Amino acid sequence: MSVLQFIIANYKQVLFLTWEHIYMVGLSLIIATALGVPLGIIITKHEELAKRVINGANVIMTVPSIALFGLMLPVLAIIGHGLGKVPAVIALVLYSQLPIIRNTYVAIKNVPPSIRDAGKGMGMNTWELLREVEIPIAVPVIIAGLRTAAVMNIGIAAIAAYVGAGGLGVYIQQGIDRVYPEMIISGAVLVSLFAIIVDGTMALVERIVTPTGLKVQKKLVQ
Amino acid sequence: MTQLPRKLYKAVLLILLLTVGVGLKRTGTIAYFRDPYVYADLARLMWQHIHMVVYSMFIATVVGVSVGVILTRPRLKACTGLVMYIVSLGQTIPSLAVLALVMSVLGIGSKPAIFALTIYSILPIARNTLAGINAVPPPTIDAARGMGMGTWRILLEVEIPMAMQVILTGFRIALVINIGTAALAYLIGAGGMGDWIFSGINLMKTDKLLAGSIPVTMLALFADFLVDLLGMVLVSKGLRIADR
Numbered sequence: 001m002s003v004l005q006f007i008i009a010n011y012k013q014v015l016f017l018t019w020e021h022i023y024m025v026g027l028s029l030i031i032a033t034a035l036g037v038p039l040g041i042i043i044t045k046h047e048e049l050a051k052r053v054i055n056g057a058n059v060i061m062t063v064p065s066i067a068l069f070g071l072m073l074p075v076l077a078i079i080g081h082g083l084g085k086v087p088a089v090i091a092l093v094l095y096s097q098l099p100i101i102r103n104t105y106v107a108i109k110n111v112p113p114s115i116r117d118a119g120k121g122m123g124m125n126t127w128e129l130l131r132e133v134e135i136p137i138a139v140p141v142i143i144a145g146l147r148t149a150a151v152m153n154i155g156i157a158a159i160a161a162y163v164g165a166g167g168l169g170v171y172i173q174q175g176i177d178r179v180y181p182e183m184i185i186s187g188a189v190l191v192s193l194f195a196i197i198v199d200g201t202m203a204l205v206e207r208i209v210t211p212t213g214l215k216v217q218k219k220l221v222q
Numbered sequence: 223m224t225q226l227p228r229k230l231y232k233a234v235l236l237i238l239l240l241t242v243g244v245g246l247k248r249t250g251t252i253a254y255f256r257d258p259y260v261y262a263d264l265a266r267l268m269w270q271h272i273h274m275v276v277y278s279m280f281i282a283t284v285v286g287v288s289v290g291v292i293l294t295r296p297r298l299k300a301c302t303g304l305v306m307y308i309v310s311l312g313q314t315i316p317s318l319a320v321l322a323l324v325m326s327v328l329g330i331g332s333k334p335a336i337f338a339l340t341i342y343s344i345l346p347i348a349r350n351t352l353a354g355i356n357a358v359p360p361p362t363i364d365a366a367r368g369m370g371m372g373t374w375r376i377l378l379e380v381e382i383p384m385a386m387q388v389i390l391t392g393f394r395i396a397l398v399i400n401i402g403t404a405a406l407a408y409l410i411g412a413g414g415m416g417d418w419i420f421s422g423i424n425l426m427k428t429d430k431l432l433a434g435s436i437p438v439t440m441l442a443l444f445a446d447f448l449v450d451l452l453g454m455v456l457v458s459k460g461l462r463i464a465d466r
Contacts, residue, residue: 062442063403070419070435074249074428083423155316159406162423172322176409181326188319188326196316 028092040104096149103145106139130148147202278339290351333414350392356383
């Protein structure tokens with residue numbers, strides 16, 4: 001119960017830290033989508049490049065998050081942003097690349113050839129085909145990639161508190177330093193709740209953006 | 223056409239390597255590693271790190287695979303959906319939060335850290351075991367039954383080998399996450415390579431920071447590579463040929 005009391009007593013700070021967390025994760029997701037989705041689409045046209053790009057994103061994913069902050073710190077210190085939100089957002093963007101690129105690539109690759117042929121038969125050129133056939137069909141899977149990235153980013157943003165990026169991780173960090181269990185637990189619980197809520201919301205978005213035709217088809221198959 | 227990008231790619235790699243080398247020299251990381259007293263420390267921290275990872279991964283693999291196998295048995299198939307839901311919910315909880323929660327219940331030290339790492343690693347392994355075994359084509363199992371195999375033999379000689387690739391992917395995800403999370407275990411007093419990283423950040427000592435981050439990164443990449451090798455040994459020959 002004391003955890004609840006702690007949250008109520010500090011609700012202003014809780015709101016501020018949550019906002020910081022949302023800001024970091026949201027900004028990084030926007031940048032990552034702007035980078036990852038076009039890249040994912042481009043590599044569907046170049047098979048050789050595809051393997052390399054996905055492998056590269058895989059390697060980035062393998063690097064432990066705190067080690068990535070450590071590796072970026074001296075580099076970003078040159079421009080005076082070794083600590084703070086800049087390394088956090090860069091790391092989050094890098095980590096989101098794998099789920100976003102891979103899902104975009106797989107989704108567009110998996111568009112049934114017959115549908116693509118139908119589009120071609122209607123006289124669509126490559127661009128129209130992409131915009132009106134391939135992307136609408138691929139969107140649910142791309143959103144699923146964004147969902148994975150978002151949930152992962154919330155966890156990594158919590159670690160970013162250690163490089164001074166703020167966010168709900170601050171409660172965990174300071175709670176551990178001060179041996180203040182209520183603070184630790186409220187930080188951990190709030191971050192987890194945030195991740196679970198975002199996961200649920202994105203699942204809902206995933207269902208909403210599925211084209212009606214595909215939903216009907218799924219029902220028919222079942 | 224492909225000649226130019228390839229050359230460009232190689233040039234970029236070379237420049238990157240050079241910059242990294244110069245950077246390491248400038249920040250004093252190379253000088254740091256030249257200090258003979260550092261080796262003992264490095265070995266100790268690395269040992270703590272690997273100790274945590276190996277212990278937790280061992281327990282997590284045993285538990286995760288058994289949970290996955292048990293849930294695919296016909297009697298328990300009904301609760302598969304529910305368990306999968308709980309597992310995926312568990313995976314949305316950030317690693318730092320898991321460590322912090324475990325610490326506030328079990329206290330500090332390497333045992334709570336191993337416990338936290340274990341429960342966090344069970345999830346991907348169990349999920350992939352479940353998915354892998356469920357994806358075995360029913361005709362294959364029917365064929366095995368037709369050859370007179372019992373449930374146990376079907377499990378050991380058909381289902382698990384067929385699912386091995388997927389199980390290994392889960393194992394790889396768990397291992398990589400585990401190594402990264404073990405670096406955070408320093409915060410709950412379990413030591414490991416996180417010691418140098420966090421000390422380096424707190425003291426703003428770049429050499430110490432890099433001396434901690436680079437070995438952890440290499441460890442994670444190396445572990446990833448080892449799982450690849452393991453796949454070559456464990457995945458049966460027939461499946462590998464079928465893949466090609």
